[in-house]
Amino acid sequence: MAFDCDLFVIGGGSGGVRAARMAAATGAKVALAEESRMGGTCVIRGCVPKKLMVYASGFRDLPAEARAYGWDIAEGHFDWTAFRTRLHAELDRLEGVYRGLLAGSGIAVHDQRARLVDPHQVELADGTRIAARHILIATGGRPDRPEIPGAEAGMVSDDVFGMERLPGTLAIQGGGFIACEMASIFAGLGVKVTQFHRGTQILRGFDDEARALIAESIRETGVDLQLDASIAAIGPRAQLERADLPASEPVPAARALPPGEPLAVRTRTGTILDTDAVLFATGRRPNTEGLGLEDLGVRLGRRGEILVDAYSQSSVPSIHAIGDVTDRVNLTPVAIREGMAFSRTVFEGIPTAVDHDLIASAVFTRPELGSVGLTEEEARAQEPIEVYATAFRPMRSAFAGSEARVMMKLLVSQATRRVLGCHIVAPEAGEMIQLAAIAIKMGATKEDFDRTCAVHPTMAEELVTMRSPVRRD
Known part of the structure; x- marks a missing residue:
């Protein structure tokens, strides 16, 4: 069979774009189809616009806090229209960046839906068929809507x-x-x-x-x-x-x-x-409907996810899948790493599996929740542990009269002394957990944390100053 390209990627999100660019960098001929906007869920309707809304929402408490610190600042009014206009302009800019990256890598972009017609061929919405040596599905997920009246x-x-x-x-x-x-x-x-x-x-x-x-x-x-x-x-x-x-x-x-x-x-x-x-906001589902996968013998899980091996290969050897459509760890950085691993495996000849263990995550509430490793409940079920935890009113908000509390928590193996999990509830917890994750991924022990000199005065210093466990099983 004569192939039109070496790789055809279905999905223009973060994972699909990274895989396409890395494959193209090896000299492979690459094409990509995206039926919506380039950048996918994270950039266009997920992480990025959500985080900008998080920033916007955080200003509501600033006038009262500023007055507690001596500033004469009046209450303001939030203008949704003004914010929305700037938000959409920023999303347009980011989509342009993604398109520029693809163009700069020499990737042929098709702004339409694609489906598979055989293990090496995709059909675009306009009827065009393209034969590819390898096909990568990176179509992400979609939000669930409950089946209730109205x-x-x-x-x-x-x-x-x-x-x-x-x-x-x-x-x-x-x-x-x-x-x-x-x-x-x-x-x-x-x-x-x-x-x-x-x-x-x-x-x-x-x-x-x-x-x-x-x-x-x-x-x-x-x-x-x-x-x-x-x-x-x-x-x-x-x-x-x-x-x-x-x-x-x-x-x-x-x-x-x-x-x-x-x-x-x-x-x-x-x-x-x-x-x-x-x-x-009742969950998300892998976006596999209408891709023609079942007709080709691609094995799917009970939620419609594409079942893949450690190297993101499906049950059909020429078809791979990465990101949320596989329902492994549904986070943008994970999809990007999976895309990189796919390219190294298939186009560089270096079999590379993604390590899905000890991946940090953050929930951008107010305050934020940052988490990496085992929960206390999981750790206790696994082995005897020590729990080091503290909750307190942080300096900044306490001075302003707020009763808000933050929490720092480490879970430690009694046998190995390794830190099995870290959980932080605090402003900017997402920033803190990223750094804690490096130490925990490296296998740091509680004594390694104890040997680290504190940065004072900060909230994060509590991670290295907790000396006595609050619970020991």
Whole structure:
């Protein structure tokens, strides 16, 4: 079979673009298709715009804090339209950067959807077929929308950054990091937020002590966090008040409501809440539908993820996959590393597997949560441990009269003295956990932390000054 290119990448997100550029740098002929905007979820509708909104929301508390420090600063007003205009301009700039990187690498870009028709051939939306020696799928994930009456009236995370106006009230369904971050952001922007989560605590998978402190902090920002609760239906209040509303009855979308008819949500316990908008942050799903994978014998998992080996190769040897579409560790830096490893394996002849162990993560609530390694619950189930932890009021906010607390926590193996996990709840925890992750990845022991001289006065100095365990199993 004659090939038109050596590699065809489906997906123009961070992972796909990195893999394409690295392959092209080896002299391979590379093509890439992206049906939406270049940069993918992270750059266009995820990490980057979200972090800019985090920054915007953080200014709300600054005037009061500044006055405590002697500054005469008046309360301000947040202008969503002005922020949104600058946000979209920045996203346009970043998309241009990505396109420039691809062009500079000599990669042929197709701005349309692509699907596989055989193990070495893709078909573009316009009917063009391109034969490739290798195909890499980097299509990421998409937000889930629950199957409840009126769900189409609610937003998902992709919709947030394109809102025409800021809602006065917002109901959020979800307890994961996206839901918690959005609750903190919108509360910081002055929106009255009600967050529903069907579980008994938010942020499943993170350390229990850290989860509890973040839940407390979210409530302190003004969010009405309701646990063991979930939205059962969305629509006009009059319709939701009908006790006989069947689950299958269609509920008008918000844009189709009669003029003046308020939007409302009904919870599973029957409570009805009026709200300007609803946001579903109930998880994400691998974006594999319509790619033609099943017809080619590509094995998929129960959630639709592409099953791959340590080198990102699928059950069909010429087809590889990286990033969220594989549902391994769904973080942008992981997708980038997987793309680099794929290129080294396939185009440089150096078999390279990505190490998915001890990957740090951050939740950008207020304050932030930074985490790397095992949770206390996981560590205790694995072996006898010592727990070093402290919670305190940081100098900056305590001086201003705030009761906000931060937490530093280290989990230590009794047998090896290695630090098995680190969890930080504090402003800029994401910055701190990156540095802690280096030491923990290198196998640092508690004594290595103890030998490190503190930087004073900082919050992070507590990581190297905790001498006695608070718990020992």
